Amino acid sequence: MTQDLLYSIAGIVLFGIGLFGVIAAAHIIRKLIAINIMGIGVFMVLLATARHGTITDPLPHAMVLTGIVVAVAGTALCLWLALQIHQLDNTTSKDQPQ
Amino acid sequence: MTHFSIMMLLPMTVGLPLLAAIVSVIINSHRWRTSISTMFATIQTLIVILLLLAIPDADGLYRYTLGGWGAPLGIDLVVDGLSLILLLTTTVLVLVLNLYSIWYFSDVATSTRFWPLWWLLVAGLNAAFIAADAFNIYVALEMIGLAAVALVALTGTRTALVAALRYALVGLLGSLCYLLGVVLLYRAYGTLDLAQLATQTQASPLTGSALCLISVGLVLKTALFPLHFWLPPAHANAPAPVSAALSALVVKASFYLLMRFWLDVLNPTVTGITANFLGVLGAAAILWGSFAAFRTQRLKLLIAYSTVAQLGYLFMLFPLALTGSSPTPLSNAAVTAVTYFIIAHALAKAAMFLAAGNILASCGHDKIDKLQGLVCYQPLALLTFALAGVSLIGLPPSGGFIAKWLLLNAAIENGQWWWVVVMLGGGLLAAAYIGRVINIAFSQASTEKSTGPMKTVPERHSLQVNLAMPGLALAMLAILLGFNAQWILNLLEGSIELHLANAGGVQ
């Protein structure tokens, strides 16, 4: 068992956990956490792949950096949408007399 | 110097939209923004046309080395007949939708967001079409996905926002699946360049897993049948030009990539069973999507479901091109057919969404059952809808007909008659749901039904011709496509083959 394989497998497991969470969870924040976990899993496999004993491949690092930024952007967008929906729900529920 | 100018056109297809996006972020005047956008759209079309003219000199394939590094280390751009056709479709549609949007988004607040997002979406699309690098595709897909989500959310209603959110989640999930697949490929072959991958791939479990993950990701974004659930609400609730672009272009981008991976990059891994599996899903999409379109109550939802159904036709490509006795000539026929289908559907569907947008704007709703008498007060919109419908059903003379004809031809020549049955049945179902709308539109506005509370009296002012014309132009284009198929096919001829041939040559 090398470091590479260990983290690769861990990455796959994280990906699986995240996938399960995305599908099975209902709450939007939970879903986003799950997606981020998936992302971490993918990055982990990628970074593990970058390890070749002494040599470290810089390409995956750059890719992961890009991936992290994209992930945070996506997460932010999703949260923003969720909050907007929530806001609409609250205002409408307030408008309607009970 | 000539070398220089032609080379430059390729990155410019991405650079220009980006520039347009930046300009429309910075500039805060509606008039300037729209006129600059139009200018950019025109220039972009010219660029693609120039590329189109230049491509024969380049033996049908065109590679551009960004940063001067070359494939494994740097990123290349590649364009061949297929991608050029998609680029052309994109630019033409962008130009028309651009004009439409000028009049459609008169609200300043929305327009402030629309134009940058619009151009970023276009940049993403163009980037995806000319991408030659697996990771680059990921970034382009994210661009497309997030921009599309933001555009869907522009409507601001709860349904639209929920649809956008769902779309965003699906998009992220799909991208991650795709990315994991790319990671596995990188692990196995140590390169991200598609052409290099194509030469190196062998059928191995790892490559197979990679193909699986990539396919799941892309299929999710393309909304193939069981994974289509996100599409109808998203496409139906977006603003009209966005709906048009989503249905016409966005789903096509991921399909185009799917095509590239299955037919070219990871072709050795593909087995007949998997290809047939996609075909079966496509058939299910045709039937189910059409059925759902027939049952739905809202016009835009109907069109969106129609997209689900029409996407099913695209997936006929895989069994038709990848199974059968002699793959090389067959694949060409099927690829040609599907490419033609993509164009025809893009034009028709965009036209349809624009027409629906006009109807929605003038009636204040798009409930199909309440569209009586539409023919009298929105004749142009209905005409647009009907012409586009003709193409969607696949009736001659229209682009849709030629496309369906080619598909059927490919299926019959391949001896896979069951797909013929499905496709023809799908055509009938399409006729059913389009006929349903038109039938109601032709009925007289029911005056006797006014006994109930007239909550939904549509505000029946005719929209300006401005809004009607772009859609009509697209619909006419979809029809005219049926008359002049030859030059598009000439362009396509051998593009995939050349791509395959040249893939090994580039190191």
Added chain:
Amino acid sequence: MNLNSLLPMLIVLSAFIPGLLIFCTGEQRLWQRRVLNLIGNVSCLALIGLLISGVYAGEVFETRLSLLPEMDLVLHADALSLLFVSLSGILWLLTTLYAIGYLEGTENRSRFFGFFSLCVAATLGIALAGNLITFLIFYELLTLTTYPLVVHKGNAASLRAGRIYLIYTMIGGMLLLAGVVWLKALTGPLDFTATGVLSAMPQLDPGHLKMIFALLIAGLGVKAALVPLHGWLPIAMAAPAPVSALLHAVAVVKAGAFGIIRVIYDVYGIEFTRDLGLTTILAGLAAFTIVYGSIRALFQNDIKKRLAYSTVSQVSYIALGTAIAGPIATIGGMVHLVHQGVMKITLFFCAGNFAETLGIHKVSDMSGVGRRMPLTTTAFTIAALGMIGLPPVAGFVSKWYLGTGSLEVEAYWVLFILAASSLLNALYFLPMLHIAWFKPPIDAWPRRQHALETHWMLLLPPMITTALMLAAGLFASLSISPLSWVELITAREYGRALVSTMVTVNLPLPQLEWIVMIPLLLMLGLLIPTTRRVCIRSAPWAALPTLLTTLFMSPESNTLFDQNAQIILLLAALLWLLAGVYGRDYLANDKYVFRYTLFFLLCMSGSFGLTVSQDLFSFITFFTLMSFAAYGLIIHSGTVKAMEAGKTYMQWVVIGEVLLFVALVGLNIHGGSGTLADINKSAQPFWVSWLLLFGFGIKAGLLTTHFWLPRAHPVAPIPASALLSGLMVKAGLLGWWRFLPLGEVRLVEVGATLITLGLGGTFLAVIAGIIQRNPKTLLAYSTISQMGILAAGTGVGLLMPSLWPTLSSALLLYAVHHALTKSALFLSVGFTPQLSPNSSTRWLLWSTIVMLALAMVGLPLTGGILAKSALKNSASELGWFTQLLPITAIGTTLLMLRFIDLMQRAGRESTVTTTMMTTAAVINPRFFAYGTLVLLAMGTVYIIPQAKLFTADVFSDHALWGSFWPVSIGILIYLIGRTAPARTTPVPENSHERCDFRHPR
């Protein structure tokens, strides 16, 4: 690109571009739209003219536009496409005109005319399509462009219609598409070639080809409304009338039928199709459709629906003709494309006129519409008769060719289908005509708004199409007729020159055409109000020129015209003249004298025409004319009884027509065509003889087919009865003589049957007649009896051909004698009031009546004895027959005695006004005519040239005794019978089993 390669495209564009422009016109721009329409119409027709002349000159016209590799959009002008193109072009013009009138003042006209033009453009494209793919393209385009027309009204019914139309046509289109793609994948580009593309490719799998054929035909069958794919058509009736007209006559259904022709002939090749065994199935399907459509039509009360089902039925004739796969049947099928188009469009125009002008939508509402809208109803009538297949309307030509063609390939069952279809057609069309013409209107009509009966634009198109279809039938043999054109096409399809032309119309005799024309011209004069009175007055004299010509014409001068015919014509002219004179006086104060005169003249024309006609076509034409026109005379009085009688008459006439149609078709195919003299009668197969026997037997009142006679003859006005009983029944006889192989071949069974039935009729009619109370009915039975003798005589001729030369003369004498005497007897009934005991002129009248009765029974010195002895002598070789003849005389005596009795009773019972008592009441034209006829009846027989053969025998003792004893026995029996109290109730005139069918309501 020269003109030749542009012309087909230009033709399509000539309809397409105006269509697009019309969309852009404002709703209120009436004239702009009209001008656009007109420009399109006229330029289209001009281009078609150019095309036709070019194709005649052998130039090639082809527009080719590449769509895909191996897939071209080809517009190609060949003979077949020209047929359809010109039909579409002409009918487009007419329909546009009609539509302008029809839609005046309604909404959305720009849309309507726009789609209308586009629809025509698609039809033209279909016609000109040079390969299956182009065909498919325009076929689908047609679906799309007709849809807005179908739903034009926008009400629930039209929406439903549109929906169903779309469902059907879409499914059809998909099937067609599947077939075309498949075929294309197998064979490559599918350009139509005259002998078929596939027949030249032997390596193809027949199983595939069969399945493709099924797909193609199913796809085309939807538009062609083949059962079970016809469901959309009747429902599509919700569309406006011009649309229905266009849908049914030109565009949609014809597109399907045309496609079937194309597929069978130009793609598969007819012989190849036959070898694959596909034609039989298609023919079966078409046949089923024909019968099914007709049956469904029977039960529709909505006019347009009935017409729609009629279309379902009629269009399949085209498919049938194509599928029978013989050159002649092909001609029939293809020419029906044009003929049916013209006829059906007329019907729909008329239906539209009824609906638009008077708000009539139901058959039952058509009561009396003939009086309010005579022109429209006339057009409707002619078209309907053409649909039934009556000559000389175009429909007959198609049916004739279909029948002949089916015999050519020995598909006898097709004849049954044709016969059944004609019967059914008659069943659903004739009641409509009856209702329209002879029933009183239900309510007051809406007020007239136009100078004519309706808007002139609504009236003109049906008039033109009526003229067209008459012309297509009458001048079928001209080289510009559709028929000739179709013959040319067929010759090319079969790859060899076709020599046989089946219909040669030699209008009677070159010199004698005017005999027929004079009554018809007079009839036309009748239709014009200003000349009406004059024409009514001079109607009888229309027969005079005929009389004079025939009298002074030497038979030898014209070989075509034998002596017998001359005598019959003379007889006819005489009877028409005298009965006419009588009738003018008799009906002077009748309300419906106009109608009477009209049918009188038509009948006269038919009667003359059939006598002088020289070919099958003319004969059957005039025979039909006479038979149908007589209906008007029979129901003249308008009483319930008359109506019932008329109905029975019509039923038998139609059955007779159908039998004769089949018989003559058989005669034609086996005996050759040409003039009657050229026909090889002895070559006829046995079934033709049987059909002739019964077909003409109906007219001749032969036992078992006589039932109409005792009902119809008495109810007509007296002069008409005289003509019916005296002359018109002889037409049946003439038919036998003309077409049975008398004197040539011995037909034992037919002859024996004829003798049996004839003699049986002779005796049974006596029994039935003697218990009648109405003298006219009695006379009618007497006619049956006498005709029985003539029939039996004819039967003898069949049995013993050697006897025929003399026998024919004897029969002629007998016929002439009977005609004169029976007419005179009928006319005498009109003088019943003068027979009352206190009338001063009764003795004069009684003497004439007794003279006539004596002549009838054949007492010496009368014409009767000559006739009877002639018959007896000529048949002397047949001992038992001559033995039976005197016994018939007993029966005749009984009948005549009873007649005198009845007349006496009637005279007693009649209420008499004083004016009738005077001598002056007798000195009038009526009596003059009657007197002349009596005199003629006494002696004319002797001056007939043929009489010379027999006069010697008349005065022999044997003959005298032979004529005397039966009469004596007859008188004896009658006296005995009269003393016995008559307990028996008379046989009601309608005693026979009623085989009528209900009026569909």
Added chain:
Amino acid sequence: MFLKLEFQEHKLSSAGLSSATRYLLGILITVLSAALAFVIIRSEKAAPDLATLATNKLNLSGVENPVTAVLLNFRSYDTLLEIAVLLIVAVSILPDRLPIPAATAKIQFLSNMHPHSVNPVLVGLLKWLIPLAIVMGGYLLWTGAYTPGGAFQAGAVVAGAGVALSLAGHHRFIWQTASVRISLSLGLLMFVMVAAANAIITGTTLQYPTPYAGSFILIIEVAATVSIAATLLLLFTQLKAMVEFTMKGNNQ
């Protein structure tokens, strides 16, 4: 799969899936993951050719940190598009209504607020923290060329300072000004400009002239840092602003 979305916490439901489905899903995913892991274990990894290539070409890239070289030279196109992705999110979140009159703004994009309660510790800390963060950001940016660090990290640190500022409640960012829009798009703008300039200079887009590669990269990085910082800050403040907006609405 995503047919049910919830925004309220108190329901502990599970996307409308029954427990059986959840178990099945879990088993399915476990099996698939295991299979994938197995495949990875069994399959060979490609030789690090690209890594050696990158190392060999590093001296041509104008920077010494290989990751930065990849990000901003070898695969700069990816980064260009990535910054575009950030712009997408920024534009879609960018508010279009002014919460307060812009006239109260001291700096163009920052306005003073007068919160009810001020946390003096936090305020005191901020006075140190913000300059420190900016210096830190600058350092990370500069050092990115040689050692780990770069525009993303620098932007994140600067944004962190902004977050702290907004959490303190003293100031409020005004996102409607032109300067904000410029700074949001500055990174992308500079990137595209540099690309265009390169095209003119070297004939190939994004190919820096070798001696000036470092400078070009620095220009891009500076601009990108500004944009990244602005975008990240925007994301945070917008989500937070929404909270305040909604709370206000609820309190009324």
Added chain:
Amino acid sequence: MSIEIAIDAVLAGGIITLAGLSLLVREMFTAIVLYVSLGLLVTITWARLSAWDVAIAEAAIGAGLTGALLLVAWRQLHDAAAKTERTNHVS
């Protein structure tokens, strides 16, 4: 080497456990906190994989900013939920 592997294994196990927990715990706040701590562990992992650039970015953006965003959003949803519950109780 084995110690190295052991550390890595512990790290990986911890990450997986945290990931599972963050999806399974009932309280959303706890889940977010768990996620942030997961991010920190991941940062360490990245460092162990000698991906220093990534580690910095992960700490700043992946764990830090994402966590902050999630918390902010959660707070809003939570407050509103509590509020509506309260109003429901009152009425």
